[in-house]
Amino acid sequence: MSDKKALLRDIPKVDEVMKITSIDGLTALYPRELVVEAVRGALEGIRQSILNGGKEPGRLKPEELSARVAAALKRLTRPNLRRVINATGVVLHTNLGRAVLSPSAIEAVQMAASGYSNLELNLESGKRGSRYDPVEGLICRLTGAQAALVVNNNAAAVLLALSTLARGREVIVSRGQLVEIGGSFRIPEVMEQSGAVLREVGATNKTHPDDYKKAINESTALLLHVHTSNYKIVGFTRETSVGELAEMGREAGLPVMSDLGSGSLVNMDVLGLPPEPTVQQTIEAGADVVTFSGDKLLGGPQAGIIAGKKEILDRMKKSPMTRAVRIDKMTVAALEATLREYLDTGRMLQNIPSLRMITADEGLLKERALALKALLEDAAGGRAAIEAGKGSSAVGGGAMPTAGLPGWLVSVKPLDMTVEDLSVRLREGDPAVVGRVQDDRLLLDPRTILKDEDIILAGALASAISRRG
Numbered sequence: 001m002s003d004k005k006a007l008l009r010d011i012p013k014v015d016e017v018m019k020i021t022s023i024d025g026l027t028a029l030y031p032r033e034l035v036v037e038a039v040r041g042a043l044e045g046i047r048q049s050i051l052n053g054g055k056e057p058g059r060l061k062p063e064e065l066s067a068r069v070a071a072a073l074k075r076l077t078r079p080n081l082r083r084v085i086n087a088t089g090v091v092l093h094t095n096l097g098r099a100v101l102s103p104s105a106i107e108a109v110q111m112a113a114s115g116y117s118n119l120e121l122n123l124e125s126g127k128r129g130s131r132y133d134p135v136e137g138l139i140c141r142l143t144g145a146q147a148a149l150v151v152n153n154n155a156a157a158v159l160l161a162l163s164t165l166a167r168g169r170e171v172i173v174s175r176g177q178l179v180e181i182g183g184s185f186r187i188p189e190v191m192e193q194s195g196a197v198l199r200e201v202g203a204t205n206k207t208h209p210d211d212y213k214k215a216i217n218e219s220t221a222l223l224l225h226v227h228t229s230n231y232k233i234v235g236f237t238r239e240t241s242v243g244e245l246a247e248m249g250r251e252a253g254l255p256v257m258s259d260l261g262s263g264s265l266v267n268m269d270v271l272g273l274p275p276e277p278t279v280q281q282t283i284e285a286g287a288d289v290v291t292f293s294g295d296k297l298l299g300g301p302q303a304g305i306i307a308g309k310k311e312i313l314d315r316m317k318k319s320p321m322t323r324a325v326r327i328d329k330m331t332v333a334a335l336e337a338t339l340r341e342y343l344d345t346g347r348m349l350q351n352i353p354s355l356r357m358i359t360a361d362e363g364l365l366k367e368r369a370l371a372l373k374a375l376l377e378d379a380a381g382g383r384a385a386i387e388a389g390k391g392s393s394a395v396g397g398g399a400m401p402t403a404g405l406p407g408w409l410v411s412v413k414p415l416d417m418t419v420e421d422l423s424v425r426l427r428e429g430d431p432a433v434v435g436r437v438q439d440d441r442l443l444l445d446p447r448t449i450l451k452d453e454d455i456i457l458a459g460a461l462a463s464a465i466s467r468r469g
């Protein structure tokens with residue numbers, strides 16, 4: 001006990017530490033207050049260690065103390081949001097920021113962020129314009145909708161649509177479509193938030209048109225179809241299609257809404273991929289309103305796109321909620337540029353990174369995997385067994401949940417540390433690298449590793465695998 005007291009008494013004062021030459025020198029690199037904060041933190045660390053019975057002396061050697069302070073300053077000043085090399089193979093990884101933007105979208109964001117723009121000014125008339133003008137026409141042209149609106153994300157789009165169309169009234173939904181998307185988006189809860197009343201019909205696996213018909217009453221406001229984007233009900237099933245709902249809606253004088261979630265503009269099955277309903281098909285099938293994300297299969301910025309009948313969209317545009325969930329100028333810029341890529345059908349699959357990744361062919365992925373393997377072998381310097389072989393990746397973003405995309409993977413089996421240790425070190429590096437751990441190996445998927453990241457990844461592996469302790 002008294003031993004601890006003596007050690008604690010030995011801890012120097014902050015002022016005293018600030019006079020150490022090497023620590024005073026840090027004030028040339030960092031603001032003084034930050035250095036003081038780091039010194040305080042280092043001294044507090046020593047105090048805690050002594051209190052916990054650690055063997056540390058109260059008074060460290062100046063070199064040791066200044067090394068700790070310098071390390072703390074590095075941690076304090078490095079950005080919290082950092083570049084990550086996505087080696088998971090999940091193309092639309094929500095935790096890693098979903099879609100990577102196209103070069104044209106990046107350029108547009110740069111333009112919008114670095115100067116003023118005509119965000120809400122009509123340059124021809126000199127009058128006030130709408131921030132949705134740059135994208136509404138493009139969305140209509142690409143989807144066949146009469147009108148469109150863009151909000152912060154698809155969750156906001158669903159909330160806005162339900163609140164505008166069905167507040168205080170009933171919305172009929174199939175029990176098989178009460179989905180939960182990651183991050184607490186659940187249809188029943190969003191419904192409650194919007195002030196609409198959920199009227200579930202049918203069974204989990206089967207919902208017939210008659211189930212909807214029987215539920216329609218004078219307080220029904222909307223027939224809702226939710227694309228079960230992140231799961232599939234297979235086997236003995238029956239889903240009532242958007243087309244069938246549209247027919248019932250017309251008979252009953254009710255609008256029909258489809259929450260598509262991933263909302264692709266490209267017909268995936270033409271590309272040999274599992275089918276995803278496109279926005280165009282859904283509009284054509286008769287949906288009055290369609291909502292989908294900007295950063296899922298579309299491959300653009302985070303946004304919620306609402307497309308549909310003009311009369312309905314006009315009502316939404318007037319809602320005060322629209323103002324609360326409006327998009328910023330960088331989103332407008334990135335979304336417009338992304339949508340413009342779709343006008344060039346010959347090049348869109350190459351120009352939009354997520355589409356390029358999803359449609360990457362196996363031969364190319366094999367080539368990339370073999371090249372990456374060679375780089376990593378050099379980088380590991382015999383400290384890991386590295387192999388390349390066939391494997392599969394996922395689309396993510398709640399699209400094509402049952403489809404593994406066939407490709408090639410590189411596996412890294414460290415020889416003198418555990419695979420968990422290696423993956424932690426890679427994650428904490430700069431840039432961070434995130435892969436998949438499976439059977440004592442770290443799997444790295446070239447599908448989602450950007451071309452110029454191969455060499456950076458090799459450098460990251462070299463430093464992670466050689467660092468001791």
Ligand SMILES: *Cc1c(COP(=O)(O)O)cnc(C)c1O
Pocket residue numbers: 153154155156158179181185226227228229230259260261262292293294303304397398
């Ligand atoms: C992803 C998804 C949402 C939520 O979209 P965010 O853009 O993440 O807000 C809503 N509905 C469905 C069906 C989805 O797949």
